[in-house]
Amino acid sequence: MKIEISRGKVHNEFSQKVEEISGQNLFACYQCGNCTAGCPVSFAMDLGPHQVIRYSLLGLEKEVLECNTFWMCASCLQCTSRCPKGLDIARIMEAIRLVILRKKERLDHLEVAELSEEFLERVPQIALISGFRKFTS
Amino acid sequence: MNRFGVFVCHCGLNIAGTVDVKAVSREIGEIEDVSHSEDYIYMCSDPGQLLIRNAVREKGLDGVVVACCSPTMHEVTFRKAVESEGLNPYVCEIANIREQCSWVHQGDKERATAKAREIIRSVLEKLRGNEVLETLAMPLTKRALVIGGGIAGITASIDLADSGYEVILVERQPSIGGRLDQLSLTFPHLDDARCILGPKKAEIANNPNIRVMPYCEVEEVKGFIGNFDVRIRRKPTYVDWDKCTACGVCLEKCPVESLSDFERGLTTRKAIYTGALSENSGKPVIDPIHCRHLVDGTCTICQEVCPEGAIRYDQGEELLEERVGAIVVATGYDLFPMEKIGEYGYGRIPDVIDGLAFERMLSPSGPTGGEIRRPSDGRIPQEVVFIQCVASRDPERYMPYCSRVCCMYTAKQAKLLKQKIPNSQPYIFFMDVRTDSKGYEEFLQGAIEEEELIYLRGRVARVFREGDRVRVWGEDTLTNRKVELDADMVVLATAVVPSEGIKDIAARLRATVDKHGFLTEAHIKLYPVESPTKGIFLAGCGQGPKDITDTVAQASATASKIQSLFSQDALLQDPLVAFVDPEICSGCGICVQVCPYEAREMDEYRGISKVHEALCQGCGACIAACPNNACELRNSKAVQVFGMMETFAEGAEGSLADG
Structure with missing residues (x-):
């Protein structure tokens, strides 16, 4: 798939928002892939964390927001602790979640009333909390 | 009877892995005039050399063969070792059983062992004919x-x-x-x-x-x-530099202009010019291809204006x-010519320039006074694409090697671009970024982070004009996306060539x-x-x-x-040079013609050829050319070489032919 690149598109408003919220410089990432290699849930992600950073830097907002990477991220901080450039990748994932949440456009938040009793007994509390948070943050 | 010593080196497993060095050493030791034979893991090491020196001293050896690697590696080493025990260095010979035996016969230990033995036997035969020689001392121009x-x-x-x-x-x-x-x-x-x-x-x-x-x-x-x-x-400079005061009037008044090589074609220079435009003190020369006086004699302006009368059109x-x-x-070096690169516009798109041209733009003494401007219309560029590895790392079409400096100068140029034009955006297409020296990686990372340089990993396939901009087709293999963009200017990091x-x-x-x-x-x-x-x-x-x-x-x-x-008083040179037998030389002079070092000359008085030992490199061309066998090489005389061949042939008839 082709991308058009220009001054207005790369490192655009979206990229800068992610940088502002996370406090991280996306230019610092040199795409070594260590974050993705060590991530315990990268097998279930559409894009590896390093790809999310690359896409964000190039201003590919749509592609980033449509992927499941940052929702899969459990904030275990393995990526952050191993990044050779000292980037806090978990913060970047959180920043992207916040960009989405602040738009308040997502309609996939949980309606607790609609969940079955059986499911509510099985599901971990943290999952419910993050489910709520998607809408309330 | 000779008292020869033979020293067989294992070279770790380089030789011993293929040749049975113990057996070779034992068998050679049985030869009548070999009074000492032994093997060791590394003969060139200190303890190895000590073995040789001790044997020379204690057994009074009068000739040494070291069976080891090529003489280009350690002949000097072993000759010095025997010399330190008072033995003439030119009775120490190398039998090459590594490059010419073990390395080429891996997997055939039996025959490699036999060949190693025969190589040593033939070198022993050579040694029997060796003379004791003295190093030649030649005058030295310091x-x-x-x-x-x-x-x-x-x-x-x-x-x-x-x-x-x-x-x-x-x-x-x-x-x-x-x-x-x-x-x-x-x-x-x-x-x-x-x-x-x-x-x-x-x-x-x-x-x-x-x-x-x-x-x-x-x-x-x-x-x-x-x-x-x-x-x-x-x-000919066509200017008398002793008179010229480098006032510059001629440069100002000369009416002829042509593209300046120094400024990479970004501007013109006069037909009378100095080497570096930045150097006002440089004395000028006249370019005979463009000067009107030198072409057809129609102009004498520089001569007229020169206050010192320094112009000399007739200077030879x-x-x-x-x-x-x-x-x-x-x-x-030069940079690989852009004109040969079709996909990047054959050097015809004015806003596609090479790295040195961009350097001239960045230089305060350059044609733009240090301002970055598009060559086509002088506009200040906003989006600039830098392409690395242009004609480098391209074994199929151009140069297979890495030009080593482009990664760093491109990062530097992109950084300086951003500093001079803060709202500009540099894009750098790269395959790898190589920052292999002190402080380079830190420089690169600093430039990327602080100046917000966009690095795109891939080779640009095509660069062409689109309106007044330059369209670039590339690929970012990090996102697996084809990348297209319109640039105001493209800078090619073309290959470094001699x-x-x-x-x-x-x-x-x-x-x-x-x-x-x-x-x-x-x-x-x-x-x-x-x-x-x-x-x-x-x-x-x-x-x-x-x-x-x-x-x-x-x-x-x-x-x-x-x-x-x-720092030496005289130049010491191996005496392994050609000599002439005056009894045989017929004075035909063929050796004089074939010698590539001009070391042969006719002695007109005696009517025979002679050798300038200082010039002779012992290449053997004259020996091969001499129709009378009057030329010989010291310690490689014909009789020695034939003896070696016969020895080897005898061995081949015996054990080597088996199997």
Whole structure:
């Protein structure tokens, strides 16, 4: 798939928002892939964390927001602790979640009333909390 | 009866893995005139050499064969070892059982062992005919020639001159400075090129030991290490530099303009010009191709305006003869011509320029006064694409090698672009980014993070004009996306290639070049600044692409090698040279014609040929050519060589033929 690149598109408003919220410089990432290699849930992600950073830097907002990477991220901080450039990748994932949440456009938040009793007994509390948070943050 | 010693080296497993060294040593020890034979894991090591020395001393050996690697590796080592025990070094011979035996017969131990034995037997046969020889002491001219006045040649000249030796610095351009003179700021500390070069130029000018010969070329080189006879051609400048005060009036008034090489075609120069435009003090030369007077005699303006009467339209070239003891070749580089690269516009798109042209734009002394402007319309560019590895790392079409400096200068140029035009966006297409020296990686990462450089990983496939912009088709293999963008300007980091004429100068020096034209070193690790031709030393990009740091280090290394050469009172040379049997020589003179070193001459009085031992390199050309077998090589006489062959043939009839 082709991308058009220009001054207005790369490192655009979206990229800068992610940088502002996370406090991280996306230019610092040199795409070594260590974050993705060590991530315990990268097998279930559409894009590896390093790809999310690359896409964000190039201003590919749509592609980033449509992927499941940052929702899969459990904030275990393995990526952050191993990044050779000292980037806090978990913060970047959180920043992207916040960009989405602040738009308040997502309609996939949980309606607790609609969940079955059986499911509510099985599901971990943290999952419910993050489910709520998607809408309330 | 001879008392020979034979020493068989294992070379770790290099030899012992294929050859049964113990068996070889035992069998050779049974030969009648071999009074000592032993093997050891590394004969070239200190304890190995001690074995040889002890045996020479204790058993009174009068000849030694070391069966080991090629004589080019350790012949000198072992000859020195036997010499330290008072034995003549020329009765120590090498039997090459590594390159010529174990390495080529791996997997066939039995026959490799037999061959090793026969090689040693044949060298023993040679040794039986060896004479005791004395090293030749030759006079030494303690003056050096440096070819090329870039930072390499400048550094080598200063180092040599500072240690008290005379230096002749030949530069083909009208002034010294080389490529460094064209650069703006240098990585990784952003020192101004002029601040590096300026003081060095001043040192050259003020050092009485250095004679600078600008606008000169080396025409012919004869002789050998210690005594080269060099003919230098001073091209006509058409200006009497003794009278010229470099006032610059002629440059101002000359009506003829042509594209300036120094400014990479970004601007024009007059038909009378100085080497570097930045150097006001440079004395001018007239370009005979464009000067109207020299073409058809229709203009005499420079002659009319020159207040000193320094213009000399009738000046001819001058030939100068100099004798030097050593030569530094520092001929530098060019950039691969953009005109050959079709997919990037064949050099026809004005806003596609090469790295050196961008350097001129960045330079305060350049044609734009340091402002970055599009060559097509002078507009300040906003989006600039830098393409790395242009014609480098492209074995199929252009150059297979890495040009080494482009990664760093591109990062530097992109950084300077952003600093000069803050709202601009640099994009750098790269395949790998190589930052292999001190402080380079830190510079690169700093530039990317602070100046927000967009690095796109991939090779650009096509660059073409789209309206008044330049369309670039690339790929970012990090996102697996084809990338297209419209740039205001494209900067190509084209491959570093040897400067024009390198092959001619190498041929004159009898130095060798590789298939790309880079001068070859004698050994990449052991002798990295020496040419295989003795007395010729290599510095700078003529030997291979390198940055200023490495160039300066290499140039100092050549100076240091020459200092140690010149510190001797006389030049010691192997006596393994040709000689003539005066009883047999018929005086036909064929040897004089075939000798590539001009070491043969007719003795007109006696009517026979003679050998200049100082010049003879023992190549053997005259021996092969002599119709009467009157020429011989010391310690490789025909009778010795035939004896070796017969010995080997006997062995082949025996054990070697088995199986």
